[in-house]
Amino acid sequence: MRIKEAEGSAKIKQAYANAVPDICGVILSECKQEKGKVIVMAEEKKTKGTMKYIMAAAGLILVLGAGALSANVYRLNYAVSSTVSLDVNPSIQIMVNEKEQVLDVKALNEDGETVIGDMDFKGSDIEVTMNALIGSMLRNGYLNELANSILISVDNSDPLKGEELQARLAEKVNELMEADGFFGAVLGQTITEDSDLRQLADQYGITQGKAQLIRQILDSTTGHTFEELAPLTINELNLIISTGTSAVEKVSSLGSASEKAYIGEEKAKEAAFAHAGVSGQDITFYEMDMDLEKGVMVYEIEFKCGGFEYEYDIDAQTGDIIKNKKEIDDDMPAGSQVSSPGGNMPAAGTNPPGSGTQVPDSGTAAVPPAQQNSGGNAGGNSGASAPSAGGNSGSGGTSGTITLEQAKEIALNHAGQSASAVYFDKLELDHDHGMQKYEIEFIVGNTEYEYEIDAVTGAILEYDWGHDDGHGHGHMAGGTGNSTGADSGTVTSEQAKQIALNHAGQSASNVYFDKVELDYDDGMQIYEIEFVSGNMEYEYEIDAVTGMILEYDWDQD
Amino acid sequence: MLDMTSMEKLRADCNPDAVEQCLFGIERQEPGALEEFYYRTSASVYGFALSVLKNTQDAEDIMHDFYVLVWSAAGKYRSDGKPMAWVLTVTRNLCLQKLREYRKKSDIPQEDWESYISGNGNMSAEDKMILSECLIRLSDEERQIVMLHTVSGFKHREIARLLELPLSTVLSKYNRALKKLRKIYGGEQ
Numbered sequence: 041m042r043i044k045e046a047e048g049s050a051k052i053k054q055a056y057a058n059a060v061p062d063i064c065g066v067i068l069s070e071c072k073q074e075k076g077k078v079i080v081m082a083e084e085k086k087t088k089g090t091m092k093y094i095m096a097a098a099g100l101i102l103v104l105g106a107g108a109l110s111a112n113v114y115r116l117n118y119a120v121s122s123t124v125s126l127d128v129n130p131s132i133q134i135m136v137n138e139k140e141q142v143l144d145v146k147a148l149n150e151d152g153e154t155v156i157g158d159m160d161f162k163g164s165d166i167e168v169t170m171n172a173l174i175g176s177m178l179r180n181g182y183l184n185e186l187a188n189s190i191l192i193s194v195d196n197s198d199p200l201k202g203e204e205l206q207a208r209l210a211e212k213v214n215e216l217m218e219a220d221g222f223f224g225a226v227l228g229q230t231i232t233e234d235s236d237l238r239q240l241a242d243q244y245g246i247t248q249g250k251a252q253l254i255r256q257i258l259d260s261t262t263g264h265t266f267e268e269l270a271p272l273t274i275n276e277l278n279l280i281i282s283t284g285t286s287a288v289e290k291v292s293s294l295g296s297a298s299e300k301a302y303i304g305e306e307k308a309k310e311a312a313f314a315h316a317g318v319s320g321q322d323i324t325f326y327e328m329d330m331d332l333e334k335g336v337m338v339y340e341i342e343f344k345c346g347g348f349e350y351e352y353d354i355d356a357q358t359g360d361i362i363k364n365k366k367e368i369d370d371d372m373p374a375g376s377q378v379s380s381p382g383g384n385m386p387a388a389g390t391n392p393p394g395s396g397t398q399v400p401d402s403g404t405a406a407v408p409p410a411q412q413n414s415g416g417n418a419g420g421n422s423g424a425s426a427p428s429a430g431g432n433s434g435s436g437g438t439s440g441t442i443t444l445e446q447a448k449e450i451a452l453n454h455a456g457q458s459a460s461a462v463y464f465d466k467l468e469l470d471h472d473h474g475m476q477k478y479e480i481e482f483i484v485g486n487t488e489y490e491y492e493i494d495a496v497t498g499a500i501l502e503y504d505w506g507h508d509d510g511h512g513h514g515h516m517a518g519g520t521g522n523s524t525g526a527d528s529g530t531v532t533s534e535q536a537k538q539i540a541l542n543h544a545g546q547s548a549s550n551v552y553f554d555k556v557e558l559d560y561d562d563g564m565q566i567y568e569i570e571f572v573s574g575n576m577e578y579e580y581e582i583d584a585v586t587g588m589i590l591e592y593d594w595d596q597d
Numbered sequence: 598m599l600d601m602t603s604m605e606k607l608r609a610d611c612n613p614d615a616v617e618q619c620l621f622g623i624e625r626q627e628p629g630a631l632e633e634f635y636y637r638t639s640a641s642v643y644g645f646a647l648s649v650l651k652n653t654q655d656a657e658d659i660m661h662d663f664y665v666l667v668w669s670a671a672g673k674y675r676s677d678g679k680p681m682a683w684v685l686t687v688t689r690n691l692c693l694q695k696l697r698e699y700r701k702k703s704d705i706p707q708e709d710w711e712s713y714i715s716g717n718g719n720m721s722a723e724d725k726m727i728l729s730e731c732l733i734r735l736s737d738e739e740r741q742i743v744m745l746h747t748v749s750g751f752k753h754r755e756i757a758r759l760l761e762l763p764l765s766t767v768l769s770k771y772n773r774a775l776k777k778l779r780k781i782y783g784g785e786q
Binding site for chain 2: 062
């Protein structure tokens with residue numbers, strides 16, 4: 041005869057519970073000794089006045105002798121007090137104890153391994169270790185004139201300590217590089233343990249420090265994804281930060297990132313001006329950022345001249361014009377546009393002869409709304425199905441184009457999520473069959489959401505929710521809805537029952553349902569379904585959104 | 598503060614709310630909080646460490662390190678209603694650290710489990726047998742999955758997240774492990 045699974049589980053649980061050696065007393069006294077609270081514990085035990093008191097007291101004496109010492113020794117010597125990460129392109133993690141002696145040095149990528157080589161740092165001082173690692177990076181050419189930026193991140197449970205160590209190390213590294221006649225740039229930050237960050241770091245094989253830096257860049261800019269930025273070197277990230285308009289908080293910076301690998305701002309400016317047919321004197325507004333566009337470092341140059349607004353993306357290495365745009369300057373008084381000398385310039389989006397690398401501009405070009413809609417309605421975006429587009433669509437004389445922020449809001453509202461709880465994976469404005477749509481992807485916990493939102497009406501064109509369980513199956517029943525109703529895409533209890541029955545190989549007629557419940561767990565809606573057939577008990581948990589079987593259990597009575 | 602017998606009743610009771618309260622109590626250094634936390638979670642911590650390291654002394658060391666660490670770092674826990682996930686993540690990290698040390702020394706010794714498992718005085722012969730069967734017959738992952746599900750009360754989904762395995766793998770390994778274990782209970786498949 042077989043034992044029921046529940047009973048088996050209980051036995052296993054009991055076996056494990058009883059196998060735990062009782063070292064509670066030792067631990068308790070070690071911890072309390074550390075905080076000087078031993079006496080409190082002894083007094084409390086006294087009131088019980090039984091054998092237990094004697095046992096406790098015995099434990100206490102033992103601890104006062106050896107335990108207290110071992111706890112302190114443990115913390116001082118073996119406990120990881122700070123984790124220091126170094127990123128250039130090689131990524132290296134250094135674990136140090138409270139005395140700032142190195143416990144372990146770990147390479148997080150192949151370049152990191154090259155840098156560490158066969159050096160063994162265990163027990164060395166952190167500053168000595170940094171010295172050796174920076175030296176090795178210089179020798180191996182990871183730090184050079186073209187890429188001179190290094191990121192130091194310190195993780196310590198005590199933020200003040202972390203900050204102090206970080207500042208000291210940044211200063212030290214700067215000194216080291218200067219002593220070598222090398223003008224480096226040091227970025228420093230403290231990080232706090234965060235499971236999202238760890239997940240990202242693991243996923244992309246980078247340090248948590250670099251992950252945090254990228255996340256901060258993503259927070260302060262739009263149009264990038266984590267995936268895009270992860271392979272960049274710290275120098276490239278530093279360039280994006282230092283030329284960016286929005287400051288990245290919580291990152292301290294010494295020195296400046298090398299631009300020597302690139303053509304330089306002046307050349308980029310010349311190229312843009314020459315293409316636009318304007319001269320430097322006529323410019324009324326000018327701004328330059330370095331940024332990443334489709335995997336290429338670019339100079340993003342914006343300027344205004346003669347009633348027009350120009351935007352150029354210039355490949356930072358080749359000087360090619362990757363993108364150009366010309367628009368009527370909205371800020372100009374209406375009358376001045378007419379008289380502006382616009383005739384001598386190429387029209388927006390036209391490619392000059394000889395430049396094959398041009399891509400039609402995909403920005404928020406001011407296309408008349410009517411033109412947008414005529415092409416767009418074929419895609420199935422009946423205006424009525426836009427759940428929260430509300431005032432965005434067709435609001436009179438304005439362009440009718442919704443912003444990225446609005447599109448994000450629409451997707452979040454539909455998914456029932458708030459911006460603070462999600463991580464945006466992809467934010468893109470795309471052209472498809474003559475219509476503009478936002479492609480938005482975000483992650484909450486282990487659920488991935490994908491939305492396509494009409495950039496003109498705000499209608500949700502398509503959405504897909506799935507589980508990020510490494511297998512990519514998750515788009516089962518009801519996954520892709522084409523906005524047929526207000527809350528489509530959710531599985532009904534009947535459908536959930538059917539999914540469970542199919543999986544169990546049973547039919548509704550020969551089972552008895554014990555329980556069909558819609559439950560919330562971990563922010564997810566889940567059907568809990570239990571049914572009996574013959575002497576078998578079945579339990580299922582089914583994702584109410586995707587219809588995916590999350591968990592099942594079969595028991596025989 | 599609870600006395601010993603009430604504490605004994607809490608052994609391996611990983612009710613998330615109660616465990617979370619313990620962590621808050623530890624952060625505020627309330628008397629009894631660490632003790633209650635120990636009784637509720639030690640089966641999971643020790644069980645997981647044993648499942649990974651397959652060495653009773655190492656598992657005991659991990660358990661020691663874990664509670665000393667929690668005492669000083671309970672403030673690092675951020676309330677999310679899933680304290681056991683935090684407990685097991687920290688435990689897992691300690692175990693991985695230990696494994697890294699081992700990789701440089703030698704292999705983990707194979708042991709005659711029944712003679713090594715001493716337990717805490719409540720241990721019956723059957724308990725010993727079940728435990729050593731888990732250690733001998735199951736693969737590392739199977740053992741960890743069974744332990745997390747039965748002892749720590751983790752859902753398969755949560756196990757998948759902790760062990761960084763696909764959910765389907767966790768499900769199939771769990772079912773395979775139970776099939777193996779059923780044979781021990783005297784029945785044939």
